[in-house]
């Protein structure tokens with residue numbers, strides 16, 4: 001399908017008028033092609049059809065974008081705007097996203113493959129919420145008076161929070177709009193200016209969001225979006241000496257590379273990386289809720305979720321019952337095109353991701369783990385993988401140790417709390433965990449022992465703009481959202497004055 005046909009298809013859908021980004025990116029308020037004229041095809045993963053193109057930004061484009069962001073940062077138009085006025089613009093962006101919810105959900109579905117109704121229920125509201133929440137912070141970033149002892153003379157000392165400056169933000173393809181929003185909103189609230197690089201696989205909603213932000217009153221140059229490949233545009237952004245901070249969401253491998261590169265000029269770096277999160281189900285849990293909860297915790301978004309609970313631990317007395325229950329839920333999920341209202345699981349984002357996940361499944365089979373359900377592509381064209389469960393794999397198997405980022409669950413029985421905590425913590429990752437039990441003391445005591453940045457009890461994936469999110473160990477540095485997420489976009493300045501003649 002060519003771009004015109006695509007736009008007409010969308011046009012035909014009631015209530016959605018889609019602005020399809022076409023080979024333009026946003027630098028300094030202008031929509032431009034890449035300096036070298038190269039572009040990237042954008043593909044629908046449910047059909048493998050190419051329906052538009054975006055620029056393949058280069059180091060030269062990054063340089064222009066960083067200059068534009070620096071100019072905007074140094075002008076009075078953003079960082080020194082009245083905080084309440086800055087908040088109003090951020091709130092306007094939330095409203096614009098709300099007004100264009102249907103359009104953004106459709107765009108996300110075409111780009112990433114996810115079900116439109118999921119994008120409408122999860123991705124778009126997450127974006128609205130974070131802008132609305134951060135809008136309120138602009139007028140509340142205060143400071144403190146320091147009660148210094150000094151040398152006996154009179155001093156007045158205070159510390160203020162200043163915006164860190166120009167920030168480079170790099171986001172992945174699994175929640176393209178929501179992840180861009182989680183990055184942009186706190187940076188704007190802090191008074192920073194931005195160069196954002198979306199994933200080459202899913203650039204469209206970030207471009208549309210930037211367009212809506214301009215309509216909402218964001219001054220030119222405050223938000224620049226450079227589309228392009230990670231090794232070109234992404235790498236150039238991390239290397240650029242004019243960038244004060246890099247905020248990255250993506251794989252642990254690339255996160256480590258970013259840290260090495262950023263060491264050259266000691267840029268600030270925050271990282272939201274991968275995970276291999278555990279679900280812990282105790283025999284006294286509400287098993288119906290736990291079964292559905294654990295199934296959604298791994299299979300939602302076809303397992304392409306950083307906080308996916310891909311390792312399941314179930315108390316032995318209810319192990320068979322729970323694993324069978326999750327298998328039944330998995331078999332009931334309808335795989336399909338994101339635009340089909342009955343679709344529960346869309347395709348994976350790309351052919352490469354499908355091959356990668358199927359390869360892990362094959363490795364699981366070869367190491368002798370039992371396949372309880374799934375394991376194939378569901379006989380569909382497009383990049384589909386069935387929800388798959390392995391029972392009792394070897395603890396050193398790749399399916400147990402490595403992040404698959406697909407709909408693959410490994411299940412293991414346990415006998416006591418000590419054993420399950422040790423097994424749950426036996427990973428380099430430490431992003432999230434969930435616990436299912438009716439025993440509140442055990443729930444909270446177990447939560448204390450789990451090495452994870454986020455622990456959910458009798459639920460999973462309940463994120464909120466007010467609740468800091470991020471990982472320990474190799475799952476990242478720093479936290480996203482909440483006050484802590486906001487403060488990562490600031491630097492503290494202490495001012496001390498000697499009082500007296």
Ligand code: NAP
Pocket residue numbers: 170171172173174175179197198199200201228229230231233234235238249250251252254255257258272273274275305306307403405431475476
């Ligand atoms: P990825 O390969 O690390 O890519 C993430 C982003 O980094 C993309 O925009 C990518 O661009 C860019 N990139 C790649 N190489 C780069 C380089 N050398 N320098 C600078 N940027 C570079 O990850 P992914 O495969 O897109 O996403 C899946 C991963 O993200 C999983 O590991 C998942 O756990 C993690 N994730 C974590 C969170 C969280 O909050 N903790 C949330 C979502 C996803 P290209 O797309 O052009 O390669």
Ligand code: MG
Pocket residue numbers: 042043044045110111112201202
């Ligand atoms: Mg795509």
